[in-house]
Amino acid sequence: MDIPYTTTARPDTGLWNAKIGIWLFLASEVMLFGGLFSAYVFLRLDALPGYWPHGLLNVPVGTMNTAILIGSSVTVVLAWAALKMRQFNRYKIYMGITILCGIIFLAVKLAYEWPDKFQHFGAYIRQDRLEKYEEYLGNHHMLERGLEPRVEITGHLHNHDALHDPNIHEYEVQLDQVNAAPTDPASDRPHFWPLPKSQKIAVIEKADVEHAEMFVPKHNTFFATYFTITGLHGLHVLGGVIVFTYFWLPIGANLYKRNPEHLANRVEVAGLFWHFVDLVWIFVFPLFYLL
Amino acid sequence: MDVSTDLVSHHHAGHHPHQHDSGHDHHELGWWRKYVFSTDHKVIGIQYLITGLIFLLLGFTLMMLMRWQLAFPGRSLPLIGNLLERAVGPGAMPDGRMTPDFYNSLGAMHGTIMIFLGIVPVAFAAFGNFVVPLQIGAPDMTFPKINMASYWAFFVGGIVMLVSFFVPGGAAKGGWTSYTPLSVITDKGGIHHWFFNGQTLWLVGFILLITSSLLGAVNFITTIIQLRAKGLTWMRLPFFVWAQLVTAFLLLLAFPPLEAAIVMQLMDRIGATSFFMPTGLVVNGAAVAISGGGSPILWQHLFWFLGHPEVYVLILPGMGIVAEIIANNTRKPLWGYKSLVFAALVLGFLSFIVWAHHMWLTGMGSVVSAFFQTTTLIISIPSVIILSAFFISLWGGSIRFNTPMLFATAFLPMFGIGGLTGIPLSFNSADLYLHDTYYVIAHFHYIVAPGTIFALFAGIYYWFPKATGRRMNEFWGKVHFWPSLICMNVIFLPMFLQGMLSMHRRWYDGGQGWNIANEKVWGLSGFQWNVPISAAAWVMGLAQIPFIINFFWSIKRGEKVNDNPWQATTLEWAAPSPPPHGNFAVTPVAHRGPYEYSLPGRERDFTMQNEPIRDSDREAYAAAAAAHH
Ligand code: HEM
Ligand SMILES: [Cu+2]
Numbered sequence: 001m002d003i004p005y006t007t008t009a010r011p012d013t014g015l016w017n018a019k020i021g022i023w024l025f026l027a028s029e030v031m032l033f034g035g036l037f038s039a040y041v042f043l044r045l046d047a048l049p050g051y052w053p054h055g056l057l058n059v060p061v062g063t064m065n066t067a068i069l070i071g072s073s074v075t076v077v078l079a080w081a082a083l084k085m086r087q088f089n090r091y092k093i094y095m096g097i098t099i100l101c102g103i104i105f106l107a108v109k110l111a112y113e114w115p116d117k118f119q120h121f122g123a124y125i126r127q128d129r130l131e132k133y134e135e136y137l138g139n140h141h142m143l144e145r146g147l148e149p150r151v152e153i154t155g156h157l158h159n160h161d162a163l164h165d166p167n168i169h170e171y172e173v174q175l176d177q178v179n180a181a182p183t184d185p186a187s188d189r190p191h192f193w194p195l196p197k198s199q200k201i202a203v204i205e206k207a208d209v210e211h212a213e214m215f216v217p218k219h220n221t222f223f224a225t226y227f228t229i230t231g232l233h234g235l236h237v238l239g240g241v242i243v244f245t246y247f248w249l250p251i252g253a254n255l256y257k258r259n260p261e262h263l264a265n266r267v268e269v270a271g272l273f274w275h276f277v278d279l280v281w282i283f284v285f286p287l288f289y290l291l
Numbered sequence: 292m293d294v295s296t297d298l299v300s301h302h303h304a305g306h307h308p309h310q311h312d313s314g315h316d317h318h319e320l321g322w323w324r325k326y327v328f329s330t331d332h333k334v335i336g337i338q339y340l341i342t343g344l345i346f347l348l349l350g351f352t353l354m355m356l357m358r359w360q361l362a363f364p365g366r367s368l369p370l371i372g373n374l375l376e377r378a379v380g381p382g383a384m385p386d387g388r389m390t391p392d393f394y395n396s397l398g399a400m401h402g403t404i405m406i407f408l409g410i411v412p413v414a415f416a417a418f419g420n421f422v423v424p425l426q427i428g429a430p431d432m433t434f435p436k437i438n439m440a441s442y443w444a445f446f447v448g449g450i451v452m453l454v455s456f457f458v459p460g461g462a463a464k465g466g467w468t469s470y471t472p473l474s475v476i477t478d479k480g481g482i483h484h485w486f487f488n489g490q491t492l493w494l495v496g497f498i499l500l501i502t503s504s505l506l507g508a509v510n511f512i513t514t515i516i517q518l519r520a521k522g523l524t525w526m527r528l529p530f531f532v533w534a535q536l537v538t539a540f541l542l543l544l545a546f547p548p549l550e551a552a553i554v555m556q557l558m559d560r561i562g563a564t565s566f567f568m569p570t571g572l573v574v575n576g577a578a579v580a581i582s583g584g585g586s587p588i589l590w591q592h593l594f595w596f597l598g599h600p601e602v603y604v605l606i607l608p609g610m611g612i613v614a615e616i617i618a619n620n621t622r623k624p625l626w627g628y629k630s631l632v633f634a635a636l637v638l639g640f641l642s643f644i645v646w647a648h649h650m651w652l653t654g655m656g657s658v659v660s661a662f663f664q665t666t667t668l669i670i671s672i673p674s675v676i677i678l679s680a681f682f683i684s685l686w687g688g689s690i691r692f693n694t695p696m697l698f699a700t701a702f703l704p705m706f707g708i709g710g711l712t713g714i715p716l717s718f719n720s721a722d723l724y725l726h727d728t729y730y731v732i733a734h735f736h737y738i739v740a741p742g743t744i745f746a747l748f749a750g751i752y753y754w755f756p757k758a759t760g761r762r763m764n765e766f767w768g769k770v771h772f773w774p775s776l777i778c779m780n781v782i783f784l785p786m787f788l789q790g791m792l793s794m795h796r797r798w799y800d801g802g803q804g805w806n807i808a809n810e811k812v813w814g815l816s817g818f819q820w821n822v823p824i825s826a827a828a829w830v831m832g833l834a835q836i837p838f839i840i841n842f843f844w845s846i847k848r849g850e851k852v853n854d855n856p857w858q859a860t861t862l863e864w865a866a867p868s869p870p871p872h873g874n875f876a877v878t879p880v881a882h883r884g885p886y887e888y889s890l891p892g893r894e895r896d897f898t899m900q901n902e903p904i905r906d907s908d909r910e911a912y913a914a915a916a917a918a919h920h
Contacts, residue, residue, distance in 0.1 A: 001430050001873035005517050013516055017433040020513045028505050028547045035551030035593055039566060042589045048570075051584055124582075211582050217564045221584040224564035228554060 007262045022269045026276050033280050036229050040287060043221040050151040053222050054291075055178070055190025056120070056215065061113060062289040065105050066281060069237075072101030073278045076244075076271040083264040088256055095248045095267070098274070102241040109234055114227075121157035122219060123171055123204050123212035136175065136202055138182025145188060153179050153204060156197055157214070162206070171204045171212060226288050233284060236277045243270045328443075330435035331872055335442050336421030337758060340751075343412035346449060347744070348835070350404035353397045355832055358825035360389045361801035379456050391799045395464035396489065398797065400452070402467025403493065406605065407500050408449050410739065413747050414608035415542070416445070416507055419535045422754060423511065425863035425870060426529050428520025428879040428901075433513045441506035448499030455492035459483060463493035466797070468598070471567035471590040475559045476574050485561065494557050501550045508543040511535060520862065520901075522881035526632070527900065529861045529885040530625060533632050534611030537639035538604050545600035545643065552593035559585070566590075588653050595646035603642045605739050606706070607635065609746030610677055613699045616753050617681055619859045620696040621688025622896050624886040627680040634673035634680075641670040651719035652726055660719050667717035674710050678703065694768030695857075698749035701776050702742055709737030712787065727797070730790025733783045741779040748772075748838070755842075756856045760868040761849030767841040771834060778831035785820045792817040858897045861885050865901050883908070 005016050013020075044052050079094035125133050130151065134140065137150040157163070158172040178187040180198030206212075213219040217227040246252040247267055255263045320329075329335060356375075359368050365388055368375075372387025383393040420438070424431055432438045455462040459482040465474035469490075478488040485491075515536050519528070555566040563581060567590045570583030618625040625631065647655060647663040681703055690696065712734045715721040725731060748771070756762045793807045794817050801821045802808025808817040815823075855864040866875050879901040887898040891914065892907030 003431060003433055003435070003518075005433075010517050015517070017513055017517050020516055021434060021437075021509050024509045024512055024543060025505070028508070028543045031544050032547035032551055035548030035596075036555075038548070039551065039555060039589055039593070042586055042592075043566070043584065046586050047584055213582070217558060217562045218582060220582045221565055224555075224558060224562075224566055224582075224585075228558055228564075228566075232554065 007259065007265055016265060018265060018269045019272075022272050026272065029276060033229070033232075033283075036225070036232070037283065037287070040225045040229070043225060047221065050149040051124075051220065053122075053152065053220065056117075056154070056222075057226075057289045058113060058116065058194055059190075059192050059289050060194075061108060062285055065108050066285050068101050068105050068108075069278050069281050072098045072105075073275050075101065076267070076274050080264060080267045080271050083256070083260060083267055086260055088253075091256075091267075092248065092253070095244060099241055099244050099248060102237050102244070106234060106237055106241070109230065117215040117223070119156070120154065120215040121171070121173060121212070122152050122154040122215065123173070124152050124210040124220075125204070126208055126210045127151075129208040132208060133202075133204070136179040136182060138187070141183040147188060150179075150182065153202060155179060155202070158201065163212075163214070169206050171206065171209070173202050173204060174198070175200045175202050222288075229284055230288075233277065233280050236273075236280070240270065240274050240277055243273075328439060330431075330439045332420045332424050332432045332435070332438060333758070333870060333874075335438050336417050336419075338442055339412050339420060339445070340417035342446060342449065343409055343417055346404050347409035347413065350401050350409050351832065351835075353401040353404070355828055356389070357394060357397050357401065358821075358828045360394055360799070362821040362825035364800040364803050379461060383461060392464060393461060394799050395466075395797075396456070396462040399463045399466050399469075399493075400456070403452065403463070405739075406467060406601070407497070408445075408452065410605050410743055410747075411504070411542075411601075412445060414612075414743060415535065415538050415604060416441070416503075418531075418608055418612065418747075418750055418754075419507070419511055419539075421758065422863060423532055423535055424514060424518065425757070425866055425874060426532055426861050427515060427518060427523055428862045428865075428875065428881065429514060429518035430873045430875070430878075432510050433517055434510050437506050438510050441503045441510065444499050444506065445503035448496045448503060451492050451496035451499060455489045455496070458487045458489065458492065460488050463489040465490060465493075468594055469493065469556070469590075470594075471556065471559070471587045472569065472572060475556065475567060476579070479560070491557070491560055494553050494560070497553050498550060501546045501553075504542045504546050508539040511539040512543065515539075520879050520881050523862075523900070524881075526629070527881055527884050529611075530614040530628065530631050530635075531608075531611035533635050534607045534614070537635050538607045541600040541604050541607075541639055541642065545597045545604075548593050549597035552590055556590065588650075591650050591653065592646070595649045596643075598649060599646040600639075600642045602735070602738070603638060605743050607638070609702065609706075609743040610635075610681075612746045612750040612753070613681060613702050615859075615861065616695045616699040616749050617684050618886040618888065619753075619857050620691045620693065620699075621684055622691075622888045623684065623688045624884075624888055625680070626684040626686075627676075628884070628886065630676055631680050634676040638670065638673040638677075641666060641673070645670055648717055648719075648722075651722045664717060664719060668714070671710065671714060671717075678707055678710070693752075693857075694763070694765055694772060695749045695753035697769065697772045698745045698752065701772070702745045702749065705737055705741035705745065705779070709734055709739075709742055712737065724793070725790060727795055728790035729786040729794045729796055732796050733786035733790060736783050736786070740783065741776065745775075745779075748775075751842070753857065754863075755845065755849075756852045757863055757866075757868050757870070759846055759849065760851060761845055762852050762856055763845040763849055764841050767837045771838040771841065774834035775831060778827040778834060781827035782824050782831065785824055788812045789817045789820055794818075855899075858895070860887055860897050860899050862900050865899060 003017070004010070006018070007016060009016050075094045075097045079091050079098060082088075082090035082094055125137070130137060130139060130149070133153060136153050139149045142149055153173060153175070155176045156174040158174060159168060162168040162171050175198050177195040177198050179202070180200040181187055204212075215223055217224045247263065247270065253263070255266070326334060329338075356368070356371075359366075367387035368384065368389070369387065372384045372389075376384040376387070379393075382390055383396075384390065420432070452462075460478050463469070463474075464477055474490055478490040515528075515532060555564075558564045559566050559568060565582045565585035567587050568579070568581050568583060568585040569587060572579045572581065572583065614625055614631065645663060645666045647659065648667045651660065685700070692700075712730070716725060716731065716734060752763050752768055789802070789808075792810055792812065794802045794805075798805070798808075802818040810817060852868070854866070854868045857864070862879050862881065865879050881900045882903050883898065883900055885900060887900075889896045890898045890908060891911040898908070
């Protein structure tokens with residue numbers, strides 16, 4: 001028994017099956033990420049003044065990854081076009097580039113960006129102790145400027161044991177530039193190029209701290225959403241890379257010899273998925289890195 | 292499953308043993324591939340049916356246990372109690388007495404199992420899989436392997452849910468709605484494993500169930516769009532297919548936000564994040580060490596964004612089944628086919644913008660409330676249209692009251708009661724009082740239990756001959772029907788009274804310790820009403836025995852019938868019973884609408900969709916059109 005319209009279009013709908021299937025699947029994916037992004041909006045709007053952080057992610061690296069992903073969306077189209085023109089070798093090249101882009105994207109995310117966050121520390125100061133740390137927070141200055149208050153001190157944690165050892169009563173933090181020079185107008189807004197850490201060390205008493213943690217998901221709702229959404233997005237990238245690799249290696253690519261159109265259709269469907277993954281990133285990037 | 296001789300010869304004619312193309316199926320499927328890891332939509336449908344029915348029975352059993360505690364709070368349950376303590380204990384039923392934790396587990400898992408492992412798999416996946424491709428004249432689903440994956444994701448998800456009864460601490464306790472922050476702090480610490488605990492397994496199981504629904508939904512929609520037989524235009528589709536199509540869209544679009552929410556709840560439980568955890572949360576007198584900043588209400592929004600469309604997932608396939616059976620047994624075209632289709636589409640669309648009517652008590656402000664009250668009232672309109680069309684269809688028909696028709700007819704008033712009692716709930720002023728009482732329980736059970744479940748029974752009796760070539764026994768069908776109908780009403784009618792006395796839906800002692808529950812209404816106090824309710828529930832359990840026996844007995848021994856025993860019009864009855872792999876001996880072509888019963892000028896009172904148009908038909912259509920003007 002054969003299922004009709006697996007490679008040829010049904011005349012009245014003008015579509016073959018998998019094309020409808022993938023669009024439906026993508027509709028559900030829109031709802032999935034829609035749910036996550038609506039959580040982002042909800043939590044961000046709910047956050048108390050100063051509690052939604054800014055400028056903690058590496059914008060140039062994020063920009064580079066954006067470019068890589070957009071580039072791969074172009075090459076996957078070229079790969080598909082090559083198949084349509086029955087140019088198998090060009091297909092292999094463009095598909096290879098696409099796969100490579102996906103891998104680079106993931107590597108940057110997993111080997112650089114995430115671990116970099118895990119090395120970064122932040123301590124939320126209790127509302128009634130903010131004044132005590134005014135030299136690092138600069139809230140008088142923020143108030144004058146009509147900006148949101150600062151409630152967190154961030155930087156490199158020197159005494160890492162302090163996180164778990166109840167006998168250590170303070171955190172020694174090598175400050176980020178913004179907390180080292182909080183009243184410097186240059187600190188009012190985040191920068192495109194991340195500034196190097198200052199040499200200044202602050203001692204923060206645990207008793208003054210509401211909540212302190214490395215930049216892991218549970219640090220705050222910003223990182224919770226950031227890691228969840230980029231994690232899920234990363235899984236999608238990984239899924240795409242695996243499927244592309246299958247179509248690129250002989251095991252999948254050999255379909256070309258039997259039915260080149262079928263392979264082209266498969267690449268088209270997977271390519272649509274890839275565009276979607278790209279599109280999600282186009283939302284992730286400004287929402288987390290820029291805004 | 293035997294293969295019609297026609298098809299076998301046809302197949303062999305074109306078959307060369309050396310050119311085994313990948314698109315071609317293998318003739319000698321082993322037992323495993325044929326009955327277990329099958330890609331045939333009919334086998335998958337039956338797998339879904341059997342698994343789903345087992346889960347329905349299990350979910351029902353959990354409820355029968357709870358009914359003991361509600362009727363006789365704190366009393367030791369003879370025999371069974373001790374067995375359960377040994378099976379899922381310790382601490383479930385010491386000395387046969389149900390602990391509050393175990394009661395909560397039963398409640399949460401009753402709801403979860405009934406809805407997600409019982410009704411949806413049977414109503415959508417089982418009937419949809421078995422019937423839809425046949426009704427549209429297709430050889431199978433568009434993506435048979437994905438179809439198989441869908442069943443197995445469901446199966447494993449179900450197993451995960453079951454396993455959760457046996458882990459330390461027992462199954463999830465947060466209700467089928469799993470409200471945060473309770474569901475995040477529960478089942479943690481002490482004897483609980485960080486992963487193998489009730490609530491976490493509930494979440495993991497859910498992800499599998501959602502995956503299964505998504506795969507199914509994509510498959511159903513694509514199949515309906517692509518594999519309709521020649522001539523089967525949209526307005527010639529049986530209403531059942533429309534109902535399944537809308538249901539599939541609901542599952543496709545409403546489930547993913549819940550999946551997102553479940554991922555976030557998993558993060559909150561395992562990764563200690565605070566998506567749903569508010570700032571300053573105090574548990575048992577101690578501040579919880581979390582960042583805070585999250586929103587418990589966010590969970591409710593995401594849950595009900597699924598939850599409300601889900602209730603239409605529960606009801607629409609039932610409506611579809613009832614439509615087929617009513618048309619068939621009144622021997623008349625379904626009244627208002629176009630309005631029915633339109634109403635189902637509107638229902639599907641509107642069901643996405645009413646969800647917050649489950650959240651009146653969250654203080655969402657008058658503008659938002661007004662919006663959701665309005666949409667909720669508007670959504671009753673298509674429901675009323677559908678129900679009215681069914682009632683009108685009965686009018687003036689010479690009705691055959693066979694077992695499917697009995698169940699289908701009973702569906703109508705039961706669904707009516709359920710739907711009408713939803714209207715007071717849709718006004719937030721009335722719902723402030725009724726929310727979380729037994730009134731709500733009665734409202735939705737009238738829709739799902741004597742509503743949907745009766746429709747499912749109707750469907751099983753109706754399509755059984757297609758799947759097996761035999762009919763289920765009519766007498767035992769009636770023995771199944773009448774006690775079930777009576778018990779359903781004895782169970783759920785008094786719950787309206789209890790609810791209006793303000794009895795809370797999650798009370799563990801059945802209201803014994805609460806003054807309001809001891810006011811009398813119709814001779815019994817709210818609490819005392821529990822006894823007849825529970826008794827009826829147990830009797831209803833017994834009333835399912837004739838069905839179970841009838842079902843299995845009829846597979847082998849039922850009366851043998853021809854391919855179209857109900858003299859029906861739709862395409863599934865043009866296939867052999869049981870249909871072979873690939874379904875139709877000759878690919879059918881549709882020439883007419885789905886319900887051409889009693890067409891004037893025809894010698895039989897039914898004209899199948901694949902019968903070509905004759906002159907007498909044209910005259911009949913012209914006369915009908917003239918009568919309309
Ligand atoms: C036709 C018009 C309907 C209206 C106006 C309506 C209205 C409502 C409202 C306002 C609630 C919330 C009550 C509360 O929690 O206080 C509710 C609960 C519920 N309704 Fe309906 N409903 C309707 C139809 C349905 C249908 C068709 C189903 C399908 C099975 C259904 C299933 C449910 C369920 C399951 C709940 C309870 C959820 C829970 O809290 O556990 N309803 N209904
Ligand atoms: Cu609702």
